[in-house]
Amino acid sequence: MTTVVIVGAGQGGLQAAISLRQNGHEGPVVLLGDEPGLPYQRPPLSKAYMFDGNEDALALRPESFLAAKQIDYRPGLRALQIDRAARQVGTESGALPYDHLILATGARNMHPPLPGVERAMDLRTLADARRLRDRCASPRRFAVIGGGFIALEFAAVARKLGHEVTLAEAGPRLMGRAVSAEMSRDFAEMHRALGVNLRLADPVAAVTETGMVLTSGHVVEADDVLLAAGVRPNVELAEAAGLTAANGIWVDGQLLTEDPAISALGDCAAFPDARSGRRVRLESVQAATDHARHIAARLTGGNPPDYDAVPWFWSDQADWKLQIAGLAMPEDRAEQPAPHVVFRFDDQDRLTAVETINGARIHMKARKMMAAGPIDAAQAAELLA
Known part of the structure; x- marks a missing residue:
């Protein structure tokens, strides 16, 4: 029977495992996750979780579901290398053989080379969110680096909780890579009305023990600094195995790499956009889960056409x-x-x-x-x- 190994237990990786079973795949399905605990949702970490701290609500599926579907979930087990010739994934617990490998390695927070950047907090994992939520338990002054979705979602939550927030964005407008200038303007007005102190076109020069310093020389006094300045796709495992990667692991319209035994999906995959013809990489739950369903359909004989789903995104702010x-x-x-x-x-x-x-x-x-x-x-x- 065909063995499928999935590296990455985010929403895309888990969806691939579920869809394989839904489509009738009877062979082993091994799901590797490098975090402890059950697969969970990331979007609520910067929003609802900050208010209620309900970790049970984050779980995508209970352990009993994974067992019932015969998904061999292995939390806290990191893939270390891929041996394409032997079709094996190396881990600390030994080699895992595969007939097909799905890379759902996601992305990680970008850490710009700023003096003192190690003092800043991240908001990417549940562990990050726990730490940040603990900080929100008493009145704080937060400095936020970045003007994208995560930065703005947290800024809105922090203001609602009564904290002071100063947000510094290196570019001239908010969400500059994602939305139009008109939408950026509307959101800037809304955040200023919430009481967020926006510093646009003023990059951070350094993170200090008492906040941050901007390139303009402006000093932001803060109790905590949140770094939310974008992400970087996790492509190192693929690159080390000789797969092509440039702002994502390169795949074709079937989400296959140049190795016919390896697919990639979600935040780590760069695929041809069916409408523009350009190679794109999407950071969204929708793309990851749609990719997963497409790959599962192909692996179970569904013969799907090239991936062409309409992308969609959302962000809740106030x-x-x-x-x-x-x-x-x-x-x-x-x-x-x-x-x-x-x-x-x-x-x-x-x-x-x-x-x-x-x-x-x-x-x-x-x-x-x-x-x-x-x-x-x-x-x-x-x-x-």
Whole structure:
């Protein structure tokens, strides 16, 4: 029987194991996770978990489910190397043979080469979140490095809990890689209204024992510093095995590496976008779980077409839910046909993304229409009907 080994027990890795069983795979499924405990959700760590501390609510599946599905879950076991010729994964507990290997190694927080950066806290794992939540138990002054989703989600939570927050973003606007300038402006206004002290286009020069110093010379006094300045895909295992990786492990439209016995998914995978033709890497639960289902379908004889799901993202900040359908490039132009709604178009006037705040109806219509085929400006206007 075919043995499938999955390296990485995040939502994508676990979904691959579940989907294999749902699709009728009867051979061994081994799931390696380098953290202790059951596979868990990461998105709530910067939001709901900070309020309630409910770790049980984070678990994706109970241990009994994994046992019932005969998923051989091995927590706290790190993959050390891949022997492609022998088709084995080396671990501290010995070599694991595989017929097919799925790399779901995810990403890790980026640590810029700043003096004193080791003093800053991360918010990537449950252990990170526990530590940060403990800090939130009494009034604090938080300094946040970065202006992306995690940084802003935590800033909104910290303000609601009554803490002081200063956020420094090196770029000229918030969420600069993810959203339009118009949406960045709306969120900057909202965070300032919450009482977040935003320092834009003023990179951090150093983390100190009492806060941080910005390149402008401005000194931010803080009790704790949170580093949330982006992530880096975990590609080292693949690279050491001779697989191509550049901002992600390179895969084709079937999410296969150049080795037909190895697939990759989620945050660590760079795949060809079906709409733009560009190689992209997506940091989202949606992409990871969709990738997992696609790979499982292929491995169980489903013969799926090349992966072409419409990307979508979300971020909860205070009482605003940002939702993005599609994937815009930085150069795509923006139109704002209504408050808190932004359309993005490429140089051929095709809709590439729809950004909304608290606009679930428009978001869902956009996902459905974009999945059906290209949308021009006139058709995009129908989303507001």
